[in-house]
Amino acid sequence: MSDKIPVTVLTGYLGAGKTTLLNRILSEPHGKKYAVIVNEFGEIGIDNDLIVGADEEVFEMNNGCVCCTVRGDLIRIIDGLLKRKGKFDGILVETTGLADPAPVAQTFFVDETVSGxxxxxxxxxxxxxxxxxxxxxxxxxxxxxxxxxxxLVLNKTDLVTPEELKxxxxxxxAINPFAKIHRTARGAIALDAVLSQGAFDLDRILAIEPHFLEGAHHHHDEEVQSFSFSTDKPLDPKTFFAWIDNVSQIQGPNILRAKxxxxxxDDDERYxxxxxxxxxxxxxxxxxxADEKRESRMVFIGRDLNQKALREGFEACVAQ
Amino acid sequence: MTENEVRSVAELVTSCEAGAHIVTAGFLGDEAAFATGEGEVVFLDGRKAAAHPGGSILEAVFDGARVVTAGDDGRVVATGAEGNSETLAEVKNKWVDHVALGPDGALAWSAGKTAYVKTKKGERSFEAPSTVGGLAFAPKGFRLAVAHYNGVSLWFPNSDAKPEFLEWKGSHLCLRWSPDGKFLVTTMQENALHGWRIADSKHMRMSGYPARIRSFCFSHDGKWLATSGAEAVVMWPFASKDGPMGKEPDMLASARQGSRVTCVSFHPSSQALSVGYSDGMVMMARMSDGAEILVRGPEGGEVTALAWHRSGMSLAYGTDEGKAGVLNL
Structure with missing residues (x-):
């Protein structure tokens, strides 16, 4: 929905250049005003924007059968910011270098006010x-x-050789075959490559299709894997939802992202x-x-996922 | 019951435009005032006091003569009926998230994990284990309840004793003491309330809500706790010494289709309450027979603030779109 305030989460390990990129975003003449949630004051030097300090307090929340970690401080800050809705166009959340992005992302799904x-x-x-x-x-x-x-903003490319970059x-x-990669030096990147991505907008999942089309090959990393499965046979919705519910319960803690x-x-609409x-x-x-192939595709990125079980489970969803 | 059958007193309402999200409503003397997300205290006659210039009011509490506001500019400010503002406390580079008023002019506020109390004798602070979710002075004795993750700390600001800890897993936000001080109830980040009987720390779980509970209020005699967060006001019985344990709540003043109760406020001296909804409607409801009187129609915006004048003859309301009004009975 267009009247929702867009939130961009900026992560990156210590020293990767998050703050440089953030300052770059804020100083561009984009004519927009951002509320920026940071962990340390002082490094951001923009007067026009609203800078808020956060504490990265993660806690476990239990709503019905879903148990997940969320950032309590973000809920509190966004609750506060919403009291002056209309005063800013977007929210940028900078995490600390050691932060796990999952609780930040989950906050935007779990809390009713925040997600609304x-x-x-x-x-x-x-x-x-x-x-x-x-x-x-x-x-x-x-x-x-x-x-x-x-x-992924691949920064400091001026400090490595073309071979090293490759x-x-x-x-x-090998870790994430689906994200868009941009090469930069000193955080110099066009804003439209970072903002307004709609990456969590179900309506824009279409936009990631080129990556899906890479097919069923997979990459190897020691712990973090990504898999994609596809079938051109229609799925049985009842079997599928029972399966995905089960997957989320059992493998959920290890699934970082899925699409x-x-x-x-018997359903003429894409789900x-x-x-x-x-x-x-x-x-x-x-x-x-009429001109597109009716296919089902799923992609999982996660840690120590049971690929065999996921594939077999997915394939068992084909309608008989 | 169709809307036509509900009696309306909407013609007795004087409305005004506060221009921003109304955080809290109340009365300064006999005049209604509204604390807003734009850092202002707006009076019914249109006067505005810039309590937190350029900032936002995060929480506010009225004591009849002044409204004390917590701002994201790091200040605690008192504003009187003349619109005169005075800074009571300041925390550098932090939001002041919560504020509470206690006996003998005691003032409490919190910023991040730290809760502060200021009395005539001076200022003291308490470091909570995590960010403070809410503050409330006990009705008797000089004791401050501080809500945080995984429970509530009961702090005696005049004593060096370690605060008593009431434990319950989860994130605790707003707090209410029963008027006799025997029970303490918190709203949680989950769609539930949690309560303790102070005498023995016995737990009371109150759950089953479809939404987060943002407003709750004890009746003047402490017999009922009215709560928002559902399609009707959920009323928990607190008349017995066990509180609501093992009892079913009552439901009152159902919302219209697709709407939800967002705000509740008990009448100061009778078994009636005012109710605000997510579609902007405001009602009065009587507990004895469930009779309802319309104060404001479903004109949009979400009702975020309700307050009775201490006489019980006036009711102020405000919405997240800055619409405010006062009913004079």
Whole structure:
């Protein structure tokens, strides 16, 4: 919905260049005003915008059968910001370098007020091209941030050779084959590559289709994997929803991101869905066009996922 | 019952435009005033006091003579009926999230994890284990309840004793003491309330709501706790020594289709209450027979504030779209 305030989450390991990118976004002559939620005051020097300090307080919330971690401080801050709705055009959330992006994203699904009045636009992860290799060895947080991203800003590309850059991109693709990658130096990037991505908008899941079309091949990383499954046979909705419910309950804690475009038996509309850990949401998007192939595809990015069980479960959803 | 059958007193309402999200309504003397998300205290006659210039009011509490506001500019400000504002406290680079008034002019506020109390004797602070979700002075004795993650701390600001801790997993937000001080109830981030009997810390779980509970209020005699967050006002019985444990709540003043109760306020001296809804409607409801009187139709905006004058003869309301009004009976 267009009247919801868009929220961009900016992550990246310590020293990757988050603050540089943030300052860049804020100082561009975009004519917009942002509320910026940061963890440390002082490094952001823009007068026009509303800067709020956050504490990154994560707590576990239990609503019915879904149990997940959320950022309590974000709920509180956004509640406060909404009291002066109309004074800003968007919200930027900068996380600390060690933060797991999942509780931030989940906050925008779980809390009624927050999800009713704001919409998560994209998770943007800044990656240090020079030191990523080392971080992947010693920092599980860095891997999570890459796996979770919709947009990856590969920064400091001026500090590496073309070969090194290629190697880094391969490492990133092994963790997250679906995000858009932008190469930058000193955070220089066009704003429209970072803002207004609609990455969590079910209506725009269409926009990621080129990546889906890469097919069923998968990449190898030691812990974080991504899989995509597809079938051109229509699915049985009853079997599918029972299966995905079960997947979210059992494998949910290990699923970082999931997306799907589905074709159900006797249903002329495309069904789209997405998930973050145990939280899945979906809806009919539009009628299948006569010129498009009715296929069902699902993609999972996660840690220690049971690929065999996921594939077999998905394939068992084909309508008999 | 169709709307035509409900008696209306809407013609007795004087309305005004506050221009911003109304956080809290109340009375300064006999005049209604509204604390807004634009940092102002707006009076029914249109006067405006810039209590937090350029900032926003996050919480406000009225004591009849003044309204004390917590702002995202890090200040606690008192504003009187003349529109005169005075800064009572200041916390650098923080939002003041909560404010409460206690006996003998005591003032409490919180910023992040720290709760502060200021009395004639001076100022003291208490570091909560996590961000403070709400503050409330006990009706008897000088004791402040501080809500946070996983429970509530009962702090005696005049004593060095370690605060008593009432534990319950989850994020606790707003607090209410029963008028006799025997029960303490919190709203939670989950769609539920949690309560404790102070004497033995016995738990009371009140759940089953479709939405977060943003407004709740004890009746003047403490026999009922009215709560928002559902399609009707959910009323929990607190008359017995066990509170609502093992009892079913009553329902009152149902919302129209697709709407929900967002605000409740008990009449100061009778078993009646005012109810605000997510479609902007305001009603008065009597507990004895469920009779309803319309104060404001479903004219849009969500009702975010309701307050009775202490005489019980006037009712002020406000919405998230800045519409305000006062009913004079």
């Amino acid at each position: 009045k704001t919409a998560l636009d994209a998770v943007v992860t800044v990656v240090d091209a020079k030191f990523l290799k080392d971080r992947l060895k010693d920092a599980p947080e860095a891997k999570n941030q890459i796996a979770f991203a919709d947009v 190697e880094v991109e391969l490492r990133i693709r 799907g475009i589905l074709s159900f038996k 789209v869905m997405q998930g973050v850990h145990m939280m899945f949401e979906g809806d009919h998007q539009r009628a299948w066009r």
